[in-house]
Amino acid sequence: MALRSNARGRGTTTPAFVIVLGLVAGCAPAEPTEERGIQPIVGWANGGDIQSVTVGTCHGDPVATVEEDDRTATITVTSTKRSPGDSCLDALQVPPDRPLEDRAVIDGATGEVPPGIEG
Numbered sequence: 001m002a003l004r005s006n007a008r009g010r011g012t013t014t015p016a017f018v019i020v021l022g023l024v025a026g027c028a029p030a031e032p033t034e035e036r037g038i039q040p041i042v043g044w045a046n047g048g049d050i051q052s053v054t055v056g057t058c059h060g061d062p063v064a065t066v067e068e069d070d071r072t073a074t075i076t077v078t079s080t081k082r083s084p085g086d087s088c089l090d091a092l093q094v095p096p097d098r099p100l101e102d103r104a105v106i107d108g109a110t111g112e113v114p115p116g117i118e119g
Contacts (some may be wrong), residue, residue: 014088036060036080041114042089044075051094051105052117057081058088066096067108073100076108 043054055077061080073096107114
């Protein structure tokens with residue numbers, strides 16, 4: 001809080017809270033965005049009996065379904081996409097009904113093979 005002296009030598013206070021309030025109001029974050037729906041897989045790893053997938057949602061309560069046939073296992077993830085976007089990912093452990101073996105994993109959102117998780 002800034003102090004100024006007046007002619008009589010007494011200090012007066014500057015209402016600094018008005019200045020701070022103006023700065024906070026001017027820098028207020030945008031309304032959070034949320035959209036629940038099918039989300040593309042941004043990373044995938046074959047863990048044998050468990051498939052590890054990540055999606056670009058942030059605490060979006062993801063749920064995965066698996067549709068399987070003799071050639072593919074299609075993993076579809078439904079989640080809520082929220083701000084802050086890519087700075088936070090959700091990870092899921094998805095157990096197919098039977099071992100993956102040589103079947104291809106397909107992303108239900110894109111119809112393509114999802115990118116692998118490096119590491």
